[in-house]
Amino acid sequence: MPRAAWVEHLTTGPDMLEIAAYAPTAYTTGDTIDDPKHIPVDWIGRAVRVTSIYGSIKDGTLIDRNTYATMDAFGSYSVSGGSIKSVARLVPKAGRRGGRVRYAKTFDHIEAELVAARQSGREIELVFRIPPDRRKLALYEPYHVLDLLAQDWQARYDAGEQDERTELAKAVADDDERLGMAPHDQFRMLEHIADTYIAGYTITYEPGKDLDNLPQREVYAILTAEWPKATLTITMTDERWATLPANDGWPRNLQTRAIADWT
Numbered sequence: 001m002p003r004a005a006w007v008e009h010l011t012t013g014p015d016m017l018e019i020a021a022y023a024p025t026a027y028t029t030g031d032t033i034d035d036p037k038h039i040p041v042d043w044i045g046r047a048v049r050v051t052s053i054y055g056s057i058k059d060g061t062l063i064d065r066n067t068y069a070t071m072d073a074f075g076s077y078s079v080s081g082g083s084i085k086s087v088a089r090l091v092p093k094a095g096r097r098g099g100r101v102r103y104a105k106t107f108d109h110i111e112a113e114l115v116a117a118r119q120s121g122r123e124i125e126l127v128f129r130i131p132p133d134r135r136k137l138a139l140y141e142p143y144h145v146l147d148l149l150a151q152d153w154q155a156r157y158d159a160g161e162q163d164e165r166t167e168l169a170k171a172v173a174d175d176d177e178r179l180g181m182a183p184h185d186q187f188r189m190l191e192h193i194a195d196t197y198i199a200g201y202t203i204t205y206e207p208g209k210d211l212d213n214l215p216q217r218e219v220y221a222i223l224t225a226e227w228p229k230a231t232l233t234i235t236m237t238d239e240r241w242a243t244l245p246a247n248d249g250w251p252r253n254l255q256t257r258a259i260a261d262w263t
Helices: 003-009 103-109 142-149 167-179 183-197 216-224 250-255
Strands: 027-033 047-052 057-064 067-071 077-081 084-092 113-120 123-129 135-137 198-205 229-236 260-262
Touching: 003 067, 003 077, 003 103, 057 077, 067 084, 135 198, 135 229, 142 183, 142 198, 142 229, 167 183, 183 198
Parallel strands: none
Antiparallel strands: 027 084, 047 057, 047 084, 057 067, 067 077, 113 123, 123 229, 135 260, 198 229
């Protein structure tokens, strides 16, 4: 499992982590280490059974000698530190193991990463890295694209404070004030005005793979290689609206909005 599956909750440790693919009943354990300080270095990033100082027992993966992460079949994850009492490596039991963790679910948290942004005339091109399991950007309607480009349109500035929004974001904010819709109707408002700004858009994808039906050796090679790109090309109705936000935080903010969606 790539560390990216834990998104911002796990920013250190090995890039690839070994996790238990099945329920705890599918595993027994090998030797137990009773003092975290004595955990072998080659256990880091491997699947283990952790007993905490509070008595709880969980299957997870070691991030370091004091921290472990969990991921279950529903895509729920956690990162815990400072409470490890003992650790044992997981050993699969022979025979039937039941349902297993699937990438189609655990990759739901991974965000599309903006890697390039270009503007020429009325056209904007945004290039994203996306998980290699046949995901698509969650941009289904022109107003989704408008929301992506006009981010921070709802920002409010105090008197004397510099307004750093783009002309597009300012125009959308003006439309919102003119239409007077309730705050919970913001997407209906964006849908109402989208054609004013978005003339059209296309998304092209580099092909992904159905990781859940491939051998783990092949999956590992795919996950450790360069992930595929999705290219979003947008034509605006006027060149005034085809400006990219200039602040350094834009790519970081953007990726929280363009969540990859499996299809």
